[in-house]
Amino acid sequence: MKIVLTPDWFLGKDVLIEIFSFIVLFIFCYLCFKNYKLNKNKKILYLGIGFGLIGLAELATIFTKLVLYYDNPFTQTIGDIMVSYDVVNSVDIFYHLGFFFYRLLMLLGLYAIYKMPVRKGHMEESLLTLFFIFLLSISSRDMSYLFHLATLVLLALITKNYYMIYTENASNNTRILVFAFSLLCLSNVIFIASNVEAMFVVANLIGLASYIILLVLIIRILKYGTEKKQNRHNLRHTGNNQGTRG
Amino acid sequence: MYKANLSHTQMKIYIDNLTKKGLIGKETGKSTEITITKKGRDLMIKYMQMREFEKTFGV
Numbered sequence: 001m002k003i004v005l006t007p008d009w010f011l012g013k014d015v016l017i018e019i020f021s022f023i024v025l026f027i028f029c030y031l032c033f034k035n036y037k038l039n040k041n042k043k044i045l046y047l048g049i050g051f052g053l054i055g056l057a058e059l060a061t062i063f064t065k066l067v068l069y070y071d072n073p074f075t076q077t078i079g080d081i082m083v084s085y086d087v088v089n090s091v092d093i094f095y096h097l098g099f100f101f102y103r104l105l106m107l108l109g110l111y112a113i114y115k116m117p118v119r120k121g122h123m124e125e126s127l128l129t130l131f132f133i134f135l136l137s138i139s140s141r142d143m144s145y146l147f148h149l150a151t152l153v154l155l156a157l158i159t160k161n162y163y164m165i166y167t168e169n170a171s172n173n174t175r176i177l178v179f180a181f182s183l184l185c186l187s188n189v190i191f192i193a194s195n196v197e198a199m200f201v202v203a204n205l206i207g208l209a210s211y212i213i214l215l216v217l218i219i220r221i222l223k224y225g226t227e228k229k230q231n232r233h234n235l236r237h238t239g240n241n242q243g244t245r246g
Numbered sequence: 247m248y249k250a251n252l253s254h255t256q257m258k259i260y261i262d263n264l265t266k267k268g269l270i271g272k273e274t275g276k277s278t279e280i281t282i283t284k285k286g287r288d289l290m291i292k293y294m295q296m297r298e299f300e301k302t303f304g305v
Contacts, residue, residue, distance in 0.1 A: 031299060032299075035296045035299055035300070038292065038293070038296050039296060039300075041300070041305060043305040044299075044300070044303075044305055047303060047305065116303075116305065161304075162303075162304070165303070165304030168304070169301055169304065171301055171302060173298065173301070173302040174301070174302050174303075174304070177302055177303070217302070221295060221298050221299050221302060222295055224294060224295060224298040226291055
């Protein structure tokens with residue numbers, strides 16, 4: 001059975017895209033925890049947990065794919081000496097476990113991000129959702145479109161939430177955020193229909209574009225404090241570089 | 247003081263507090279000049295980044 005849909009020429013490149021995604025998600029997670037330390041806002045903490053979980057999901061798939069792509073000699077040796085079925089089966093279990101954690105952590109992370117700005121619901125409701133996420137992560141092993149469909153629904157809800165926030169604050173950064181999540185939605189739509197290998201590549205590339213946009217957003221947020229506001233308040237500080245701009 | 251909607255007593259408390267924490271410094275010459283320190287400026291930058299982050303995500 002083919003475990004991943006990646007075409008041969010794209011092997012390795014998809015891992016690079018995932019490493020890039022992981023770095024962007026890790027930076028978001030770091031920023032959330034840094035902000036949480038400053039203001040103890042629990043919503044930021046949940047947002048950080050959400051990004052962190054998606055980052056871990058990317059990490060799970062990176063490790064699994066690295067073993068899958070680059071550990072061929074080991075698998076080959078097993079094939080050559082006709083090692084018993086149980087051993088081969090255990091290798092299979094490793095792959096499936098790796099992708100299971102990818103699906104589980106991805107859905108949990110997206111759910112955390114979706115749930116963050118929404119009003120608190122009942123505890124039972126959240127537990128039930130977590131149960132269904134767990135169930136879906138197991139059952140979508142052989143039907144990847146189910147996983148992508150669930151991801152798409154969560155991403156669409158998150159995009160809707162951020163769009164509502166954008167209508168309230170009219171912030172350019174929120175608009176960028178909405179655009180990035182819309183692209184992630186689009187990439188998942190293509191993933192659902194990615195029986196053709198070329199479509200799988202296109203979906204990956206659109207995913208990469210959305211993570212690049214998220215990185216641009218991080219840079220804009222970090223630059224905001226050092227440029228725009230500083231000039232407006234006409235700040236001066238004591239020390240050697242008094243009266244200068246950093 | 248008036249722009250910040252503070253009374254003189256309140257302002258003094260805040261200034262003492264910020265001076266103790268090393269966020270602002272007093273320079274005494276002909277008149278006392280209050281300036282922001284590097285530590286204060288760094289904290290302000292962090293605070294503005296945090297506010298922008300919160301605004302972006304609507305939290």
